[in-house]
Amino acid sequence: MAEVTMVRALNEALRRSLAEDPRTLVLGEDVGRLGGVFRVTDGLQEEFGPERVFDTPLAESAIAGVSLGLALAGWRPVAEMQFDAFSYPALDQVISHLAKYRFRSRGHQPVPVVIRIPFAGGIGAAEHHSESPEAYYAHTAGLKVVVPSTPVDAYHLLRQSIADPDPVIFLEPKSRYWSKEEGDLDGQGLPIGRARVLRPGTDCTLVAYGAMVARALQAAEAAAARDLDLEVLDLRSLVPLDLETLAESVRRTGRAVVVHEAPLTAGFGAEVVARVVEDCFEYLEAPVLRVTGWDIPYPPATLERYHLPSVARILDAVERVTSW
Amino acid sequence: MAEVTMVRALNEALRRSLAEDPRTLVLGEDVGRLGGVFRVTDGLQEEFGPERVFDTPLAESAIAGVSLGLALAGWRPVAEMQFDAFSYPALDQVISHLAKYRFRSRGHQPVPVVIRIPFAGGIGAAEHHSESPEAYYAHTAGLKVVVPSTPVDAYHLLRQSIADPDPVIFLEPKSRYWSKEEGDLDGQGLPIGRARVLRPGTDCTLVAYGAMVARALQAAEAAAARDLDLEVLDLRSLVPLDLETLAESVRRTGRAVVVHEAPLTAGFGAEVVARVVEDCFEYLEAPVLRVTGWDIPYPPATLERYHLPSVARILDAVERVTSW
């Protein structure tokens, strides 16, 4: 079992889906010849031809709306939005149509479209290239929203998203693109809708997704040195959310801290807190806290490290809940 | 003091702002001759002329982006999006520019734009005419987000929004447009950022905004018959959120139920729960519950009543927390 980066794992997932299902298409800006600005679609146009893997004009609303139309015609489009903020011009098509089409048509016209979005920060990018829009999508009923945190899981989640009968927003944590993992790209992997405990612990549950999972694991390591035994839960799937695994974990630890890069206010962390409070209230030893990006526009590159949740900020929150 | 409907109060707020500040502009689809599909801009073009109050082409991204440009040129545009779902084509301009312009320009180019959006359901409308997008806006740092619940407060909030130096998303609860209130349209009114207790109570705090405030008051009435004394808090301003008033109330009552029309998952109610848990944990006698629209696309007119929070559903939640 060789090590793969997340970029390679995603590339392999696309390749196998294209190979196994002749209805699968890959489209987006620069996904063809260039192989995507992050090389996730590297070599796919060469291998599957310009009808299965093609560049679109520079128009995100069209990428989403045309993908929906392609799905109506029986295709399975996997569309790439080049960067997080550039998925915003497509929000109308995603919210008003992609999320609602199966409902509107009473199942006559399902739209199994996957929209891949390299998201979040930590790579020193320019403005509009480090956004964390997951809450916008998670609040939109009719969409599924998944966020891998490691290469192997990214592979399985993407395969499942492409096979999924519903539209899936697939958020790829840029800062983890070049992270490596040893693992098995065959077999099933955990299904959409299931969270996973990456580190069992007894004192407090750290809930995270995407790039913040690695940060949470670092924090757990550091905490161990202080005799704090933290459990780390990787949500993987924001919608549907694995309420059982979340509740089971927090009932055991009695404490939880949620971590994400997106701004605090009305971020997905609030949903996690609300669910934990509803399902685990009598087990809670302390308030459920959130460690997130601040309520500010994403900072310029030289300042982003003050914005992103750090091990120190996570530990600070953990200390507040464990010493409650 | 005569009674005014919310439509009249909003119309009066626009009229006075146009009269007092020659830099104020009103633009949007059908806001001129027609006076808006809800008549909120009725008579304004006649009174202030087609340069101050004008119809735009049918293009929401342009309405937002052009309003931003007008603000850069020193004007104070008050733009109308005709219905909630039709604010979605403008989301890119709002999220990527309107919310970030002051930040980007380090204060050199503030963009005091007000975007008025008739929102939410309860009027038996067709698809795309009953959306509750407040969470999308509240999660977007740099915006202020306000939601009036009564005519007089709508007047004051709109006046303050137009006077505000920051971009304001002004959400108008359609189903309350024709509600009446006696009150004083002069004087200041409560500022943006302050919530108000509409009914004091001791047993549980009902937190609501927009049309759900009236629903919460109905529920409080019904609860009174069962010897339950509910406090009703009208948030008014989602961003900034009045954390003090919220915490003060819940610390007194020890219980809270949040009510909104928008779907549950990652709705603004989750933020309220998270704030209450963080600020009032040791005072909480029971979990903070949410009574909201379901996680489904907004229903067709004949079924919306099963979707919108009802007095029965609110009381059910109240009973669960009070009998905890």
Added chain:
Amino acid sequence: MATLARPERTEDRGPFRILSPEGQPSEEALAELELSEDQLRELYRLMALTRRMDLEATALQRQGELAVYPPLIGQEAAQVGSAYALESSDWVFPSYRELGAALVRGVDLVEYLHFYRGTWHGGTYDANAHRFGYVAAPVASQVLHAVGFALGARLDRLPLCVLVYFGDGATSEGDFHEGCNFAAVFGAPVVFFCQSNQWAISVPLERQTAVPIWRKAEAYGFPGVQVDGNDVLGVYAVTREAARRAREDRTPTLVEAVTYRLGPHSTADDATRYRSEQEVERWRARDPLDRYRRWLAEAGLADEAFFQGVEEEARAFAGRVRAGVVASPPQPVEELFRWVYADLPEHLRRQRDQAVRFAGEGDHGG
């Protein structure tokens, strides 16, 4: 016919038409039509049924049987002429005003009107059955779906085209532009059919665009044609040629059918606030049914008996649709949860059970 071969030359002659407003035919163009006498009569019948059904729908709304309805009166020729020019294998993506096109495609109008009754978004019909999509409220948004579908059909080497209806106001939206450009670059078989009815609610055409809509095709490099939208034969001829060009040459066409919305924008609108009765009168004088009926009669293709027969059929038809609409109960609450995802996720199952419980307890307070 010059127009159809070189539509870009439309400008020189004003809108293409086969029947003049007075009902005078261009014999040359007529000859090219290749429509049988039955078909020529059928076009009238379809317009008459549409007219009658449209009035019935407005009446149903006034009586509270529909939540809202956008009348198409005045646009019968534009809708019937264009829809009739398509093959059944072609696809149609409507906006929200195309009851006439739905009728021509064979959609059950009771099931169509369920959108306006608030029974279900998209009505209750299966779009695939007659290749007629669902009502799209967000203006111009459906243009992209049509382009995507056409691109998909092209990838499948299917010999079909996709016709998408939209209004004059829709051409101001970014989605209209992105769709036209996308179709042009990919050679997607699309007919962009604009019913230029002179108004976008209260905004007149000249506040929407500084040029005639057909000329916008120039920006994409495919033909643009302006046709008299109140001449059913002209609309038929232009659309048939555009559809052929789409299927055979993979060349999209932008058709501007110049017509007029004789009614309010919708039953919720009061058009007297923004336009004059004289203007409406001028257009009433160009009624598409009158024009065509006059020609059919003068050409000896139809007699009083035929027109009376159509009248009776239309009345009976409208009655049947009305009865069907009025008799339809709302959907059970469970349906709201059934179609969100292919499978019901746990969190939605919980919500459905609550919703059903409250509905069962007779809670209609929402």
Added chain:
Amino acid sequence: MATLARPERTEDRGPFRILSPEGQPSEEALAELELSEDQLRELYRLMALTRRMDLEATALQRQGELAVYPPLIGQEAAQVGSAYALESSDWVFPSYRELGAALVRGVDLVEYLHFYRGTWHGGTYDANAHRFGYVAAPVASQVLHAVGFALGARLDRLPLCVLVYFGDGATSEGDFHEGCNFAAVFGAPVVFFCQSNQWAISVPLERQTAVPIWRKAEAYGFPGVQVDGNDVLGVYAVTREAARRAREDRTPTLVEAVTYRLGPHSTADDATRYRSEQEVERWRARDPLDRYRRWLAEAGLADEAFFQGVEEEARAFAGRVRAGVVASPPQPVEELFRWVYADLPEHLRRQRDQAVRFAGEGDHGG
């Protein structure tokens, strides 16, 4: 000059130019220019400073002093010629590749490059000082701001125009269309200036549009002009006329400056993956500085001493900018909270205090 009077006739003659690729001037057009010899030399000086500074910026990125940088090499004539044609009272809304236009407008390039250094979005300059807006990353989004600003200026009866820069790929976006249509309907004084550099990252012009970009003006009813973007005099003349038309006639113009991006899309891009060295070579042969320099020399307007002087000035200038960039520290963390709203709301104050505390404790783990 025919082109400028009737730009829509551009088609007949191919792109308008004053200097042929070989540097041969059109005397008639030259006569119309009304540029002094000093101004003619100034145009070269500005292009040379731009070229040198652009290379310096790329070097700064390679050395880790900038986070990223999008080279403009090859587009100097398009940027300098257009920016130089404006009045200082006019406004410019750039995209992200307009270092040359910023230089012409007098923006401090250290403050400009702070965008690319990641010091602050929008750099650290005041857009109002030189009427030069901030970098806009979302392609075509700035078009709407330019239109809004122009509409605002028109409402104020100000005799200015707004020039907005964007690329060929940007014309596929809905915002480009909505902006052009809006400006046409309102008669907003805008010059839509497209640097058609043949590529949108890896997507070539022909996959972006099926027609030359200047022809898209037809969809809006205002003039479209195609100009040789590597001929600084041609660009100057076309832009000056478009700006006059905007200010005096309130008629927008779409200018397509045909040029070429000789470098990668950005320092993060590898252009060899999608285009051939031969293609790049062909365009290198049309270098805008070489062409103009040859003509200046042959016309006896500048000698070796002049060119050497400019070279030295450019080197010194680039050195000063480099020194300024390298010497700049990051902003203090408080700044992140200072500019979100006019006044710091309570919830943000809490967050700022936390952020400052952690930064103070030397936490740079984020």
